[in-house]
Amino acid sequence: MSASGSGPGLERSREKRASSEERAAARRFRVRKILDRFFQLLSLLAAVVVISPLLLVFVFLLSSGGSSLTWDFLTQLPKPVGETGGGMANAIVGSCILVAIATVIGAPIGVLGGVFLYEHKEPRLRAAIRFTADVLNGVPSIIWGIVVYSWVVLRMKTFSGLAGGLALSFIMIPLILRTTEDVLRLVPPAYREAGLALGLRRSQVILHIVLATARRGIVTGVLLSAARVAGETAPLLFTAFGNRIWAARLQEPMAALPLQIFSYAISPYPDWHRQAWAGALVLLALVFLMNLALRLLSRGNPE
Amino acid sequence: MSDHPSDPTSTAPGAGSLTVSVGFGRILDRGFGLLIAGAGLSVFALAGLLGWELYRGAEKALSRSGAGFLTGSHWDPVAGQFGALPFLYGTFVSSFIALLLAFPLSVATALSMTEFAPFWIRRPVRVLVDLMAAVPSVVWGLWAMFEMVPWLRQAAFPFLQRVFGWIPLFQGPIYGVSLLAGALIIAMMITPIITSLAIEILQAVPPLLREAAWALGATRWEVIRVAVLPYVRSALVGAGVLGLGRALGETMAVTMVIGNRPEILLSLFSPGYTLASVLVNEFAEATSEEHLAALFEIGLTLVAVTLVVNFLARLLIHNVPFFFAPRTLRAPSMEGDR
Numbered sequence: 056m057s058a059s060g061s062g063p064g065l066e067r068s069r070e071k072r073a074s075s076e077e078r079a080a081a082r083r084f085r086v087r088k089i090l091d092r093f094f095q096l097l098s099l100l101a102a103v104v105v106i107s108p109l110l111l112v113f114v115f116l117l118s119s120g121g122s123s124l125t126w127d128f129l130t131q132l133p134k135p136v137g138e139t140g141g142g143m144a145n146a147i148v149g150s151c152i153l154v155a156i157a158t159v160i161g162a163p164i165g166v167l168g169g170v171f172l173y174e175h176k177e178p179r180l181r182a183a184i185r186f187t188a189d190v191l192n193g194v195p196s197i198i199w200g201i202v203v204y205s206w207v208v209l210r211m212k213t214f215s216g217l218a219g220g221l222a223l224s225f226i227m228i229p230l231i232l233r234t235t236e237d238v239l240r241l242v243p244p245a246y247r248e249a250g251l252a253l254g255l256r257r258s259q260v261i262l263h264i265v266l267a268t269a270r271r272g273i274v275t276g277v278l279l280s281a282a283r284v285a286g287e288t289a290p291l292l293f294t295a296f297g298n299r300i301w302a303a304r305l306q307e308p309m310a311a312l313p314l315q316i317f318s319y320a321i322s323p324y325p326d327w328h329r330q331a332w333a334g335a336l337v338l339l340a341l342v343f344l345m346n347l348a349l350r351l352l353s354r355g356n357p358e
Numbered sequence: 359m360s361d362h363p364s365d366p367t368s369t370a371p372g373a374g375s376l377t378v379s380v381g382f383g384r385i386l387d388r389g390f391g392l393l394i395a396g397a398g399l400s401v402f403a404l405a406g407l408l409g410w411e412l413y414r415g416a417e418k419a420l421s422r423s424g425a426g427f428l429t430g431s432h433w434d435p436v437a438g439q440f441g442a443l444p445f446l447y448g449t450f451v452s453s454f455i456a457l458l459l460a461f462p463l464s465v466a467t468a469l470s471m472t473e474f475a476p477f478w479i480r481r482p483v484r485v486l487v488d489l490m491a492a493v494p495s496v497v498w499g500l501w502a503m504f505e506m507v508p509w510l511r512q513a514a515f516p517f518l519q520r521v522f523g524w525i526p527l528f529q530g531p532i533y534g535v536s537l538l539a540g541a542l543i544i545a546m547m548i549t550p551i552i553t554s555l556a557i558e559i560l561q562a563v564p565p566l567l568r569e570a571a572w573a574l575g576a577t578r579w580e581v582i583r584v585a586v587l588p589y590v591r592s593a594l595v596g597a598g599v600l601g602l603g604r605a606l607g608e609t610m611a612v613t614m615v616i617g618n619r620p621e622i623l624l625s626l627f628s629p630g631y632t633l634a635s636v637l638v639n640e641f642a643e644a645t646s647e648e649h650l651a652a653l654f655e656i657g658l659t660l661v662a663v664t665l666v667v668n669f670l671a672r673l674l675i676h677n678v679p680f681f682f683a684p685r686t687l688r689a690p691s692m693e694g695d696r
Contacts, residue, residue: 283492
């Protein structure tokens with residue numbers, strides 16, 4: 056019966072087989088689609104989990120620190136231990152001074168170092184500089200605090216704003232060097248060649264053509280690294296040290312916002328905790344505003 | 359002019375000023391060249407300064423204790439005992455747990471940003487991830503101290519203990535401040551770093567690979583599994599290792615929640631200590647010379663550890679398509695071969 060060769064029977068069994076295969080394929084396809092959906096959901100869930108701490112921190116600072124963020128807080132000096140009130144004016148100003156010192160030292164060295172990396176012919180030296188800069192970028196920031204402590208603070212025999220700014224600048228230099236090189240890579244080589252063909256000197260080509268073209272990217276890189284070091288606490292612990300009054304000179308211990316937040320946070324006084332939250336809110340707002348502004352700035356850049 | 363008697367231009371009228379300006383320009387150029395060379399080579403000076411100052415500071419301790427420093431488990435500055443093992447243990451355990459938590463989350467987020475998520479949410483989420491990377495360590499620590507740790511103490515840790523209490527890692531008294539709290543805050547701080555690295559890596563996958571898989575009728579997940587992940591596997595691992603390097607050096611936030619007790623205890627609920635934290639807490643107050651030298655030695659150890667890890671990470675990231683990708687998937691070279 057099976058091998059009788061009756062045409063319609065064979066056809067039917069073929070059809071049956073085909074349809075069962077189709078059904079299996081349809082089932083497999085459904086499974087594949089479900090799997091696809093499952094992994095999509097999983098990945099979106101991961102994204103939500105990843106960014107939720109940021110929102111938690113922000114909500115926490117706004118709700119606990121927001122009420123303490125008064126005019127007095129921004130304009131007054133810390134009160135003596137035990138008295139409530141007072142502010143962090145000296146820490147805010149101190150942070151600005153420290154970041155300014157760091158930028159004044161770090162930005163020229165970093166940018167010119169980036170130019171060297173872009174200009175130099177020997178690939179092995181370039182690779183070595185790049186590698187060293189990456190290694191330095193990976194060094195924990197507290198190490199810079201210790202290095203500057205033993206290099207500067209021990210010699211000057213005092214903690215100082217200068218030492219703090221120097222420690223921050225050591226963090227900035229390799230950062231800026233790398234970003235500058237990346238930005239310079241985007242300048243079309245033809246610009247440079249055109250300048251050289253016109254008989255300009257190398258330094259003129261670099262200053263007036265290459266750096267001028269990449270100006271925006273370089274400034275963005277410098278300001279981003281300034282925003283980064285503005286939030287650093289660890290390198291300042293043994294260099295700038297902190298101060299509860301105005302620092303009149305750079306050779307004296309200097310207050311900084313992150314330092315003040317840290318010392319207030321680990322203190323036993325609820326009033327200081329409150330001020331630490333407000334200070335953190337100010338610091339976070341500064342860092343965020345800087346980041347967002349730079350993002351907008353660099354978006355307008357046609358590169 | 360008298361310097362260049364053989365210069366043919368010197369006889370032409372007005373040529374004097376030209377030679378002078380060219381000569382002056384050369385000097386300017388040379389000076390500028392030296393300037394940028396100095397700036398470029400400054401990284402070597404920085405590295406040298408770092409190594410030298412740490413070595414000089416730690417010299418006494420190095421010659422005195424040698425390897426016993428890394429294996430000794432008693433840290434008692436008053437008694438003159440300096441064993442760094444508890445700090446090494448705390449640093450590695452907290453960082454590894456952090457990486458364990460952060461790595462899958464980061465890669466999944468990166469996949470959703472490059473493959474799965476609708477286009478309109480990709481940009482805002484990326485901005486948020488970048489902002490997250492910009493949050494200062496001390497701000498994370500502040501939040502963790504006042505909100506995360508109390509929550510862990512009251513809700514999360516008791517729950518974990520009820521469910522997993524049979525595992526020794528989750529036994530013992532609950533203080534809130536603990537190795538696990540430190541690991542959690544580290545995880546939050548390294549996820550944005552690993553995520554944005556992973557996004558960059560995934561974006562660098564040659565479109566040809568994806569398109570080939572699409573053309574064969576693959577679903578999005580199958581495209582990822584078949585075409586994308588095999589191509590970037592080692593680079594993603596490298597991103598993770600780079601995150602580990604960051605985790606090992608994480609300082610302020612960890613110091614604020616890890617409990618700062620130099621003991622090696624099995625329970626993740628017990629307080630711990632890290633290399634970076636002990637520097638924060640003791641460096642400014644080290645009175646004896648021995649103590650200070652031991653702390654410098656801890657700094658040296660920390661640098662060595664992060665250096666090795668970073669080096670490893672770079673090796674993994676940079677060699678992606680050349681070493682690890684299966685031969686059949688070498689899309690870029692295929693075009694060149696024809």
